[in-house]
Amino acid sequence: MKYINQFCRFSVGLLFIISGLIKLNDPIGTAIKMEEYFEVFASDFSSVFQVLVPYSLAIAIAMIVLEVILGVAVIIYYQMKTTTWLLLLLILFFTFLTFYSAYFNKVTDCGCFGDALKLAPWTSFTKDLILLVLILILFFQRGKFKTCYQPLSSHIVMALVAFFSLYMAYFTINHLPFIDFRAYKNGANIPKLMKASAPIKYKYVLTKEDKEFVFETYPTDTSYKFKSMEVVNKQDLPKITDYAVWNDEGNFTQESLTGKKFFIFILDAKNASTRNIEKIKTLAKDLETKDVTTWLVTGSDPNTIATFRNENQLSVAVYFADATVIKTIIRSNPGLVLMQEGVVRGKWHFKDAPELEDVMASFKDLSLTK
Numbered sequence: 123m124k125y126i127n128q129f130c131r132f133s134v135g136l137l138f139i140i141s142g143l144i145k146l147n148d149p150i151g152t153a154i155k156m157e158e159y160f161e162v163f164a165s166d167f168s169s170v171f172q173v174l175v176p177y178s179l180a181i182a183i184a185m186i187v188l189e190v191i192l193g194v195a196v197i198i199y200y201q202m203k204t205t206t207w208l209l210l211l212l213i214l215f216f217t218f219l220t221f222y223s224a225y226f227n228k229v230t231d232c233g234c235f236g237d238a239l240k241l242a243p244w245t246s247f248t249k250d251l252i253l254l255v256l257i258l259i260l261f262f263q264r265g266k267f268k269t270c271y272q273p274l275s276s277h278i279v280m281a282l283v284a285f286f287s288l289y290m291a292y293f294t295i296n297h298l299p300f301i302d303f304r305a306y307k308n309g310a311n312i313p314k315l316m317k318a319s320a321p322i323k324y325k326y327v328l329t330k331e332d333k334e335f336v337f338e339t340y341p342t343d344t345s346y347k348f349k350s351m352e353v354v355n356k357q358d359l360p361k362i363t364d365y366a367v368w369n370d371e372g373n374f375t376q377e378s379l380t381g382k383k384f385f386i387f388i389l390d391a392k393n394a395s396t397r398n399i400e401k402i403k404t405l406a407k408d409l410e411t412k413d414v415t416t417w418l419v420t421g422s423d424p425n426t427i428a429t430f431r432n433e434n435q436l437s438v439a440v441y442f443a444d445a446t447v448i449k450t451i452i453r454s455n456p457g458l459v460l461m462q463e464g465v466v467r468g469k470w471h472f473k474d475a476p477e478l479e480d481v482m483a484s485f486k487d488l489s490l491t492k
Contacts, residue, residue: 123263126259127259127260127263127266127267130256130257130259130260131196131197131260131267132197133256134193134196134209134253134256134257134260135193135194135195135196135197136193136197137193137253138189138190138192138193138196138209139189139190139193139194139197140193140235141189141193141234141235142186142187142189142190142193142287143190143290144235144236144238144239145182145186145189145233145235145236146186146187146190146287146290146291146294147236147238147290147294147299147300147301148236148237148294148299148303148453149179149182149183149186149291149294149295150179150294150295150453151233151236151237151299151453152182152185152186152233152236153178153179153181153182153183154178154449155182155229155231155232155233156178156181156182156185157175157178158229159219159229160172160174160175160178161175162228162229166226166228179295183288183291186287186291187284187287187288187291188208188212189212190283190287191280191283191284191287192205192208192209192212194279194280194283195280196209196260198269198271198276198279199267199268199269199271199276200269200271200276200279200280202260202264202267202269203264203265206257206260206261206264207261209257209260209261210257210258210261213250213253213254213257214254216232216234216250216253217247217250217251217253217254219232220232220234220243220246220247220249220250221247221250223243223246223247224243224244224246224247227243229243230242230243231243232246234246234249236303237303237304238301238303294453295453296471296473297471297473297474298452298453298454298469298470298471298474299453302469304450304451305361305362305450306362306450306451306452306459306466306469307466307469308466308467308468308469309465309466310465310466311464311465312362312365312379312461312464312465312466313379313463313464314464315360315361315362316360316361316362316363316365317360318358318359318360319357319358320355320358321358322353322355322358322359323338323353323354323355324338324351324352324353324354325337325338325351325352325353325354326338326339326340326341326348326350326351327349327350327351328341328346328347328348328349329346329347329349330345330346330347334349364444364446364447365443365447366443366444366447367417367419367441367442367443368441368442368443369439369440369441369442370424374441378417378419378441378461378464379461379463379464380463380464381413381415381462381463382412382413382414382415382460382461382462382485383414383415383416383417383460383461383462384405384406384409384414384415384416384417384458384459384460384481385416385417385418385419385458385459385460385461386402386406386416386417386418386419386436386438386456386457386458387419387420387443387448387451387452387454387455387456387457387458387459388418388419388420388421388422388427388430388448388455388456389420389421389422389445389448389449389455389456389457390421390422390445390455391420391422391426391427391429391430392422392426392430393455394430394455394456395455395456395472396434397472397473398472398473398475399434399436399472401475402456402458402472402475403434403435403436405475405476405477405478405481406438408478409478409481412478412482414481415439416438416439417438417439417441418431418436418438418439418440418441419440419441419442419443419448420440420441420442420443420448421442421443421444421445421448424442427440428440452469453471454470454471454472454473455472456472457469457470457471457472458470458471458472458475458476460481460484460485462485462486467484467485467486468480468481468484
């Protein structure tokens with residue numbers, strides 16, 4: 123039983139720490155996932171969950187920090203009775219979320235490991251069931267665990283873990299994630315990612331005389347009745363399927379992916395920060411002299427963005443994009459993105475608006491990268 127306990131302790135501790143650190147790298151992403159759950163619960167259970175949406179980020183940070191703290195606590199035997207109770211409550215909560223997502227197909231990605239690792243709903247639920255078993259073993263054995271550390275040393279370690287976790291969350295929210303796991307990361311070739319990496323193959327399931335038949339190509343025999351179709355080589359599907367830019371004059375998606383572009387992405391003009399706006403305006407003006415075109419791309423409605431532009435005297439061309447796409451591209455409002463022929467060359471939080479020299483240094487000779 124001793125070795126089983128040790129296995130459970132390290133497995134649970136390390137998984138919680140790794141999961142927490144990945145989410146601390148991008149707490150805004152976890153907050154977005156929390157918003158999805160709250161909106162689903164508001165629709166399915168009670169509108170009271172809608173009240174929690176504005177507090178998604180605070181709730182996400184609290185949950186992530188607790189995850190890391192509990193992971194470290196179980197490894198160093200810290201307050202094991204309290205720790206195992208909290209672990210049990212937390213895993214029961216996670217198990218419910220993943221089961222609900224899988225069974226009702228509500229939220230297709232639990233966000234357990236952020237954007238670093240996407241798990242299918244039933245895979246997430248299975249993972250939580252395994253964790254539940256491991257934690258139950260620790261819970262029922264909680265009275266047998268004795269720490270080998272001095273109480274003061276344990277308190278100091280846990281205080282440092284809490285401080286480090288909170289600071290990491292603060293830093294990544296006020297700048298950008300240390301590691302960008304999303305499709306629009308630096309160096310990403312967006313036009314290439316919008317295409318399938320290989321011809322898409324399908325599996326067609328049809329019926330004839332109450333029997334099922336599977337075809338690789340759709341049969342010409344009209345006596346078959348269509349039942350279902352699914353992609354066989356899902357790994358070859360486009361990584362980006364929803365990128366689009368437009369305005370009243372038409373669709374400018376392809377044009378946005380040509381030449382040298384400096385994008386000012388504003389998710390929500392009503393809540394957009396104007397800190398560093400003067401520096402951003404000056405930068406945009408200077409870039410025009412370097413043959414770099416500045417586009418303001420927003421998820422706000424035309425009237426709201428017009429008001430924002432007038433109040434801040436921001437005279438750049440305005441385009442529109444889906445809010446979800448903007449959230450995926452950059453975790454900043456406004457956020458700054460540099461592209462060259464559709465390849466992402468730089469991304470900056472508005473608090474870290476770059477100098478002209480830094481922007482120009484980000485461009486590369488594309489002939490050297492082919």
